Amino acid sequence: MDGRDASVPGGVTIYEVARRAGVSIATVSRALRGTGPVAADTREKVLRAVEELRFTPSRAGVSLAEGRHAANGIVFPNLSGPYFAEVLIGYEEVTSELGRSVVILSTKGREPVRDLVRELAGRVDGLAVFGSTVPGDVVGELVASSLPLVLISHAPRPGAVTLRSENSEAARALAIHLRGHGHRRFVFLGAPYATGDDVDERWQGVRAVLGDAVEPVATAEYTVESGYQAALALLGGAGRPEAVICSDDEVALGVILAAERLGLSVPHDVAVTGWDDIMAARHARPGLTTVRQPMRELGAQAARALDRLIDGAGLERSHRTLGTELVVRDSCGPHPPGGQ
Missing domain, CATH: 1.10.260.40 (lambda repressor-like DNA-binding domains)
Incomplete structure (x- = not known):
């Protein structure tokens, strides 16, 4: 040329x-x-x-x-909802500052995912992939191809940079807090669907504290509507749980709506907790007890890590864990003795 x-x-x-x-x-x-x-x-x-x-x-x-595209790719399972939006904002802001554009692939309702991801990988300088959106064998192909690769909300993976928010310890703290209220019958709503993903880590942390007193119940998706539909059946039948520990804030908000529909009071009839600390969790009535994770920073760090990989700089750490924080509000009831 x-x-x-x-x-x-x-x-x-x-x-x-x-x-x-x-x-x-x-x-x-x-x-x-x-x-x-x-x-x-x-x-x-x-x-x-x-x-x-x-x-x-x-x-x-x-x-x-340089034989490059001046673009990064990012793959999400779904672009709806505040969690994915926050992660994407953080990613796009940093990528733009670094002089690159972003090609976004949402896999929801699209087939075949494998071919879509492979095609995208050929059009970008590097790729960020969220969670378990991409099948493991395709991730293996990407690693083998030496394409700069960052996996977000993912366990450590040889050949790729991985980062996630801390889940296990925060889930333990949340479970201890609920147990301090005197609750004895629990449900974990939004059951894990992939071993080792973020929701599975939350479930494992909760179960480590509550043992057989907590039961996992699946939702169709991690959305307000799915939480609402699952909670109608869960709270409307016999053996209603005393506390519903939700996989994320959207599911938890659905539970609060279902409780209202059934004439139940949160937290007097049932306690509810979430995860993420999205804006709606802060303004819900009652205020939602949840675990705050740095969603926008998760996207920003992924963008910076991918940029360094593309530039051939490498990284000192191949896996990073961002801190989380238990945020206690009113959806569990008055603070228990001892301040747990």
Whole structure:
């Protein structure tokens, strides 16, 4: 390819800057973007060459010269709901700051997922994948292809950078808090569907504290409507649980609506908890006891990690866990003695 294809017609190209500075075009790119491992003296040579040649870099030209797309891909199971929206906002904001665009793939209702993901992988410089959205064998293919890969809300995986919010300890703290209220019959609503995913970790943490006193009950999806429909049956029958521990805030809000429909009081007739601390949880009546996780920061860190992988910088840690926090409000009743 002619070097002048990498910039505006007739203009100075990134190839000429690289030759003048005596470095590779990848080094020029990293120096201009301010990311990646570039020594101070090397950066100075690049900037001097840029000034001498009066080079005006374009993102498209730099990417073309490097054989790149200037775009990252991100794969979600579903783009509806506040949780995914927050993660995506954090991801997109950082990606935009880094001079890249984002190609989004939502797999809900789309088949075949394998082919869609493979096709996307061929159009981007790196890929972020949420949870267990992509089948394990396809993730294995992506790892084997050496495509820069970040797995969000995922257990450690060799060959990929993984990050997730902490689940187990926060779930234990939540269960201890509920038990401190004197509750003895519990349901975990929104049962885990994949071993080792975030909801499964929450379930395992709750069960470690409550043992046989807690029963898992599945919902069709992790949504308000699914929580509502499941809770109508759960709370309207015999043997009503004293506390419903929900997989996320949307399911919990559905439970609160169902309790109201059935003429039950939260928390006097049934306690309800959620997970995520979305905006609606803070303004619900009663206020929802939940676990706050840094949703937007999860997306932001994924974007930064993927950018470093694309630039060849690597990462000191291949797995990161972001902290979470138990947030006690009114949906469990008055605070128990001892402040648990």
